[in-house]
Amino acid sequence: MNLLAYDQTKYIYRDIRRPTFAGSTGEYHPNTVVRITLGQKQVNADYNPVDGKFTWTLDEDLPDGVYNLSIIVIDAAGNVGPATLRTLVIDTTPPEAPELINLKDDVGAKTGSFDPGQLTDDAKPTLTGVAQPNTVVYLRNAAGNDIGSAKTDAVTGKWVIEPNNDLQQGENVLTLVAIEEFGKDANGAPIYREGKVSDSFIINVGMADFVTIVDALDDVGKWSGVLNNGALTDDTTPTLRGQANEGATVIVYYRKAGESTWAGSATATVNGPNWSWTPSPALAAGQYEFQAATPKVSSALFNLDIFAAGSGDQQTKITEVWDDFGTTIGKLNSGDFTDDMSPRFTGRAESNSRVVIQYTLNGSQNSVTVDVGHDGKWSWTPSVDLLAGDWNFQVKSEDAADWNDSFDLHIYPSPSVPTTITQVFDDVGVTGPVGNNGITDDSTPTLSGRSEAGRFVLIYDGSTLLGSTQTSSNGDWSFTPTALGDGRHNFWAVQRDYSGVSNKWQIEIDTSGLGPDKPSITGLFEHQASGAYDKFANGGIIDDGSVKVEGTGRALSVINIYDGTTLIGSTTAGTDGKWSYLHDSNYSSGFHSITAREVKSAGVSDPSNEARFTLVGTGKSGEGYYADSFHDDPVIITGSRSFSSGYTFRSLNGGTLKLVEGTLYSKNQAIVKKEPGYLKFLDDGDNTAKSVTFEIAASTDFYMAVNGLSDSGWARLAYYSTTGKYLGSSDFGSKVGASIEGVIKQSGFVAPQGELIGKVTVTVKDKGGMGIASVIYGVSSYPTGKGDAYFTTIPDGPVYSSGNGLEGFAVLTGVAYQENGKMRLSPDDIFSFTVGKTTDIQFSLEGYVGVTFYDVYNNVIHSGSYSSFVNYTAPAGQLIYRVAIDTYGQTNILIDNVIWGNNPVNPDYGYDSNSANIAAHDDSKVELNGLVESQAIIDLQDGESTTKVITVEDLLTYGEEGLFTEADAKQLMIQGDKNDVIQLNDIMPEGGDIEQWTHQKGTITVAGVKYEVYSHNGENAELLVQSDVKVEII
Incomplete structure (x- = not known):
């Protein structure tokens, strides 16, 4: 490719780490220099002055990335030509295999998510997952044919695929693969590169049981x-x-x-x-x-x-008449007034029969025959508007002699101004308007309203005509009845020609002056983050201290509100008798009993019904529910509580987790006081995957411990950046302890350098349910400093899992138990902790363990085996963030007296107390004498080149049986750097056969470090040499 042929800056794509660059100046130029600048590297290319061609191949590997490339031509006189600029993209890694997150069935009676292998009746289900952003994901069948595709989101990598055609009945073995566009060829056509193929999965298409x-x-x-x-x-x-x-x-x-x-x-x-x-x-x-x-x-x-034979005619009924016209619509009763001139009638009769409907006005009869449906229902609406008047409707079966059901309606059109009741006024005692459904002590309340000007209006109480009045020139009317009795009254009005039936206005008259015996509390309402108040059940547990109380009482009466026996405020009922009360400050945390009493001239009424609630968390309005370790005593006492989108929790190190998707439930260890409560995924027995999503403060890391996850279940954490970009995932594959609810498992993640985690989705599929026990995140941002953690004064009992600890000391993975003033480590898996970022760390130790030190990006700084005491200082320019301890399955490992930031020894190369006695070696050879630790380990990790001679006598003398693996052979371990050399001298005892020594295939891993194994069958002994160390037989 002639690089100089381009006329503008373009991209060059290469999938190798040492690409070759070639081009031509196009002319014969003796003594010309072609100078290539790549990043900070500058070279003169090989140049042929005869044909003007040049070439240059990198002499070192380039990591994947984007680089600036400049090419200039310098002639014999030193003149520099214009620079040719290119952007070089090195990408040697094809896309990773796409990850399938969800399968969705939206066909048939049963829809929703399903798992691979499960039966579905949807032949074109929806597949959703994530893959490398800006790639195309292809769905392939077992024959390798593409049967669907989708482009991934440019930020999150999300993709959604539906097969192009129906999948075949039965098992469909499918795979996924991502293909990326990798540059362009000489003609400008795109070049594509296929990534890794996913593991196969099965979609089983068939008719579900029905x-x-x-x-x-x-x-x-x-x-x-x-x-x-x-x-x-x-x-x-x-x-x-x-x-x-x-x-x-x-x-x-x-x-x-x-x-x-x-x-x-x-x-x-x-x-x-x-x-x-x-x-x-x-x-x-x-x-x-x-x-x-x-x-x-x-x-x-x-x-x-x-129905019994011969009784069919008696089954014919009018079941409902409906008004769907005008300002008042709804169901009509026989004898009602309506302005709907063509109301709809429905009824029942023998299925597949016919009924006759007769409708009569002033003796004039009409009839219609209507078919009855297969379900035994019939319906009829007059095809033309009926005349105004008082109508009678009757129905019977087609062949019946007598009518079987009857219905009366007063049908009148609406006037130009509708008749309305606008107010009922009380002018006795406490005066004022009486609302609809209100209470009054006035037996002669004044009704007022509107209708057409100059028309007479009839006033009814139920079916009783109270009297009439004439509207004024502007259509207003008022009416005061003669004294009415105590009790309920249902007022309505209509014009004298029965057109324009008004709205109904109901009141209760109570002239005793006492009103109801007591007011009533009808509801409790909790403040939400949106500002709204949502009703909750009496006796409920809430987390917001702003609570509204609603109730009913006598119209315009004063209502006192009590919390227990303490008067906390008062309110006034409306004209309809309804009242509400919102305390002017938040309720305190704990149990509350709310009652209401009406203020009377001689004191207060009896108390209302009791409304109870328990406030947990801070009780501060708008903050949501906070719980340390997801534990709160009121929840333990009163049972489980559900948490949906909008609730916020606090991790042990003070970070917040806002639940933005899904629902969780509180669960607490009431019988094991040393264990905290947790947030539980509801076990509803359907064994389908459930997810929740938390928003967190931008963080470089995130760790979570869970319990109760069965061996047949699975759970996964997916991590997204603050902009929604998919960063990666982690599984809960390792057991780190046990609790009353089952094993404790842990998962964690460190964001790629330059990225921050902003959202975490937890997905679990486990028929038994799973609980989130604790969370910690953002510990890598702790400031570098010094501190200590002593466990001597802490009483026995507390359990420390992910997120727990003392000030400055936090557990990341695994479980520890307080025991005799020390921390006993669970033997189930790797235990790790952090003290933030530090230059050095030391702690006392009982037992023999493997310890690995990591930086904030999970890179191993150092690894070794220890007993009694650990003291390590990181090399200059590096900081320890995480310390991982492998107990090798032992149950008696104890740690204490953790101190950090106080011992910056040997900052140039790092310092390890286990290897302090080999620091005075020279650069040629170091003899073994005096250098072997009590636990059969030789540690040469000091950053310098070391050559060490080992004899068979050393192996048999210092080795210990089955120390590092389950083999019954004597074992000696050598730890070192890639510049170290181990020379095996006189490795065979006298008379031995060299064929008895074997360099075993593969490697073994101890405390996260790989070792080559050299075994001697005759002597039943093994030498474990760290993989980076060179081995020579002399």
């Missing part, structure tokens, strides 16, 4: 045919029909409606996917429920109303 009752068949009497659910029939042996999976055995159950046990059952006749069943003997008259079932599933209930 059984349904479709309908029934009436073949008796004049009116026969199909019967739908709810039908009315005279057939006492109706044939039920339905569908089920082919070959399934279908049992039909039946019982009278309202009964709890089935009266009988029988096996249906199955023909392919269809089945049928006819009762034998005949069923007695009554309302029946039927249900079909196979060994796996049951149908919905199917209802039939079977």
Whole structure:
């Protein structure tokens, strides 16, 4: 490729670390120099002055990344030509395999997420996952054919695929692969590179187990045919029909409606996917429920109303009349007024029959015949508006001699100004308006309203005409009745020609002056982050101290509010008797008992009903629910509580976690006081994957401990940046301890350098449920400093898991238990902790362990084996962030007296107290004598080149049996750097055979470090040499 042929800055893509650059000046130029600058590196390319061509190949590997490239030509006179600028992209890594997160079925009766391998009736399910951003993800079948694709999101890497065509019935073995565009060829066409193929997964397409009752068949009497659910029939042996999976055995159950046990059952006749069943003997008259079932599933209930022979005419009814016109719409009762000139009538009759409806006005009769549906229902709406007047409607079966049901309506059109009641006024005692459904002590309240000007308005109390009044020239009217009795009154008004029926206004008159015996509390409402108040149940647990109390009482009465026996405020009921109270300050944490009393002339009324709630957390309005270690005593006492989107929790190191998606439930260890409570995924037995998402303050790291996750379940953490970019995931694959709820497992993640975690999604699939025990994050941002943590004064009992600890000392993974003033480490897995970033750390130790020191980006700084005491200083320019301890499965490992930031020894190369006695060696050879630790370890990790001679006598003398692996051989371990050399001298005892010594294939890992193994079969001994160390036989 002629690099100088471009006329502008362009990209050059390479998938090798040492690319070759070539081009031509285009002319014969003797003594010309082609100078190439790549980043900070500058070279003169090989140049042929005859043809003007040049070439240069990098002499060292370039890491993946983007580089600036400049090419200039300098002629013999030293003149510099214009620079040719290129952007070099080195990308040697194809995309990782796409990750499948979810499968979704949106076809059929059962929809939602499902797992690979499960049966689905959706032949084109929706697949969702993540992959490398700006790639195209392809879905492939077992033959390797692409059957669907989608481009990933440029930031998050999310993709969604639906197969192009229906998947085949049965098992479909599928894979996913991401393909990226990797530069362009000489013609400008894109070059594509395929990434790793995912593990195969199965989508099993088939008909889910089902059984349904479709309908029934009436073949008796004049009116026969199909019967739908709810039908009315005279057939006492109706044939039920339905569908089920082919070959399934279908049992039909039946019982009278309202009964709890089935009266009988029988096996249906199955023909392919269809089945049928006819009762034998005949069923007695009554309302029946039927249900079909196979060994796996049951149908919905199917209802039939079977009436006795000869009683069909009596079944014909008007069940509802509906007004859907004007300002007042809704159901009408017989005798009502309506402005709907064509109201809708519905009713019941024998299924598949016909009914006759007769409607009469002033003796003039009309009739219409209406068909009854398969479900026994009929409906009729006049095709033209009816005339104004007082109508009577009757209905009967088509062949019946007598009418079976009747309905009256006063139908009048609305006037130009509707008739309304606008106010009821009390002018006795405490005066003022009386709201709808209010209470008054005035037996002659004044009603007022509006209607057409100059019209007479009739005032009714229920069906009783109280009197009439005439509207003024502007349409106002008022009316005061004669004294009314105590009790409920239902006022309404209508013009004298019965047009324009008003709204209804109900009040209660109580002239005793006492009003109700006591007010009533009708609801408690908790403040939400949105500013709204949501109702909660009496006796509930809440986390916001702003609570509104609502109730009812006498209109305009003063209501005192009490918390226990303490008066905390008062409010006034409205004209409708309703009142509400919002305390002017937040309630305190704890239990509260709220009652209300009406203020009377002689004191206060009896207390209302009691409204109770328990406030947990801070109680500060708008802050949500905070819980250290997700533990709170009131929750332990009163039981579980649900938390949905909007709740905020606090991690042990003070960070906040805001729940933005999903629901969690509180769960507490009431019987094991040393264990904290936790947030639990609800176990509803459906064994489907459930997820919640937390927003956190931007952080470089995140750790979570969970409990109760079964071996057959799984859980995963997915991490996203503050902008939603997918950063990676981690699993809960390792056991780190145990609690009363089951094993404790831990997972964590450190963001790639330059990225910050802003959101974490927890996904779990476990039929038994899983609990979040503790969380810690952002500890890598702790300031560098000094400190100590002594466990001597802490009483026995506390359990320390991810997020727990003392000031400055925090557990990241694993579990420790307070015991005799020290921390006993769980033997189940790696225990790790942090003290923030520090130059050095030391702690006392009982037992023999492997210890690895990491920086904030999870890079290993140093690893070694220790007993009694650990004291390590990081090399200059590096800081220790995490310390991991491998107990090798031992149960008796104790640590104490953790001190950091106080011992900066040997800052140039790092310092380890275990190897202090080899510091005075020279650069040639170091003899073994005096250098072996008590635990059969030689540590040469000092940053310098060391050559060490080891004999078979050393191996047999200093080795210990089965110390590092489960082998029963004597073992000696050598730890060192890549510049160190181990020389095996006289490795065979006298008379030995060299063939008895074997360099074993592969490596073994101890405390996270890989070792080569050299074994001697005759002497049953093994030498473990760290993989970076060179081994020579001399």
